[in-house]
Each structure stands twice: as structure tokens, then as C-alpha cells.
Amino acid sequence: xxxxxxxxxxxxxxxxxxxxxxxxxxxxxxxxxxxxxxxxxxxxxxxxxxxxxxxxxxxxxxxxxxxxxxxxxxxxxxxxxxxxxxxxxxxxxxxxxxxxxxxxxxxxxxxx
Amino acid sequence: xxxxxxxxxxxxxxxxxxxxxxxxxxxxxxxxxxxxxxxxxxxxxxxxxxxxxxxxxxxxxxxxxxxxxxxxxxxxxxxxxxxxxxxxxxxxxxxxxxxxxxxxxxxxxxxxxx
Numbered sequence: 001x002x003x004x005x006x007x008x009x010x011x012x013x014x015x016x017x018x019x020x021x022x023x024x025x026x027x028x029x030x031x032x033x034x035x036x037x038x039x040x041x042x043x044x045x046x047x048x049x050x051x052x053x054x055x056x057x058x059x060x061x062x063x064x065x066x067x068x069x070x071x072x073x074x075x076x077x078x079x080x081x082x083x084x085x086x087x088x089x090x091x092x093x094x095x096x097x098x099x100x101x102x103x104x105x106x107x108x109x110x111x112x
Numbered sequence: 113x114x115x116x117x118x119x120x121x122x123x124x125x126x127x128x129x130x131x132x133x134x135x136x137x138x139x140x141x142x143x144x145x146x147x148x149x150x151x152x153x154x155x156x157x158x159x160x161x162x163x164x165x166x167x168x169x170x171x172x173x174x175x176x177x178x179x180x181x182x183x184x185x186x187x188x189x190x191x192x193x194x195x196x197x198x199x200x201x202x203x204x205x206x207x208x209x210x211x212x213x214x215x216x217x218x219x220x221x222x223x224x225x226x
Contacts, residue, residue, distance in 0.1 A: 004154075006154075009152070032212040032213075034212055034214065036215075041219070041220065041222075042219055042220065043116070043202055043204070043217025043218050043219050043220055044155075044202070044215075044217050045217070046214045046215065046216070049212040049214065051212070089154060089155065091155075093212060093213060098143055098160065098162055098206070098213055099145070099157055099160055099170065100157075100213070100215060101157075102147075102154045102155040102156075103154050104152060104153060104154035105154050
């Protein structure tokens with residue numbers, strides 16, 4: 001049972017344009033959501049997070065939006081740069097539990 | 113430099129053998145985790161530990177064992193009971209950043225069963 005879903009396995013975006021990565025979840029008890037970026041043969045690195053009491057969090061070129069009623073979050077990267085090419089995972093934390101549940105990832109390719 | 117060190121980076125195992133993957137952190141984090149990555153399946157939690165001498169099963173603990181005798185170390189043993197052990201294994205530790213437990217990951221260990 002996949003509680004966190006990333007339905008797009010891959011996405012290609014022109015350099016300088018906006019990249020939008022999507023994530024859906026089913027568990028209403030999730031209270032924090034995080035995005036991680038992963039290069040091949042490396043561990044994921046933390047990008048940005050959002051609490052369930054907020055609907056937007058921004059950090060430089062990265063913005064995460066949360067729509068609780070739709071159980072949907074998205075990561076916006078603008079402008080997209082070649083170094084953004086990587087696999088992006090969304091993750092969610094169950095309230096009162098320290099473990100994270102990860103989505104299956106979306107491979108983002110930025111086209112120069 | 114603070115971080116997480118996983119070893120070995122690559123490991124080959126014959127069927128029926130147990131292998132142990134090492135994970136050491138010098139971040140002074142209390143919690144540590146083991147995840148497994150398979151193509152198309154994201155990261156799945158094997159075991160986690162929130163404090164020394166205590167650990168909990170994750171979503172796919174069968175065929176694996178762990179220990180947490182020291183705060184900085186959380187080795188994972190892949191036993192012969194694990195039916196499909198070939199995968200990329202990631203160790204992580206966590207702190208809280210504004211309430212969210214942000215995981216710091218190691219570089220991973222790739223296990224291949226021959």
C-alpha cells in the first residue's frame with residue numbers, strides 16, 4: 001500500500017523554465033512533508049520541508065506547496081538549472097512517529 | 113567534517129551468506145535508520161533506532177537484523193533469510209529542523225548477490 005505516490009517517473013524541462021514535481025498522499029496523520037534530491041550512487045540530500053499547518057514554504061529557487069484537502073504537495077523549482085537534474089523524492093512523517101515514508105521518486109532532467 | 117560513513121561501497125555475496133553493512137555517524141544524532149532502494153520502489157524502511165540499545169522494525173524488516181550498541185554506529189546484517197537482497201542500501205541519521213526530522217544520508221552500499 002503506497003501511502004506516498006509520485007505518479008510521474010520522469011520529467012524534462014528546458015533550462016530557465018519552471019519545474020513542477022508532484023506528490024500525493026493518502027494518510028491523514030502525516031504532519032510534515034519533505035523533499036529530497038538524489039544523484040546517482042549518492043545518498044539523498046534534504047531540500048525543503050513544510051508543516052501540515054502551512055500551505056507554502058519558500059527557500060530560494062525552491063517552493064513547496066501543500067493542499068491538505070486534496071492530499072497533494074508540489075515542488076516548484078524556478079528557474080531550473082542543469083545542476084537540478086536528479087531524482088527527487090517526496091517524504092512524509094506520520095504524526096508522533098519518527099520514521100519517514102518516501103515516494104517512488106521523479107527523475108528530473110533539465111535540458112540546456 | 114560531520115557526516116555518515118557507509119562501508120563497503122560495493123559488496124558481492126554468495127547465496128546463503130550473511131553480510132554486515134557498516135554505518136557510522138559523527139553528527140551526534142540520536143536516531144538512525146536503514147533504507148533500501150530498488151528501481152521504481154523508492155526508499156523503503158528496514159529498521160530504525162531512536163536511542164542506543166533500542167530499535168524498531170520498519171516496513172520490510174524480514175531477513176535483516178541490526179544492533180545499536182553505540183550512539184554513532186548502526187550496522188545492518190543481511191541474513192540468508194532475505195529472499196531478494198540485491199539492492200542499494202542507505203543509512204541515515206536525523207535531527208529536528210523546525211519540527212521535521214530531517215534525515216542526513218550516507219553515500220550508500222550496493223549489495224549484489226551472485
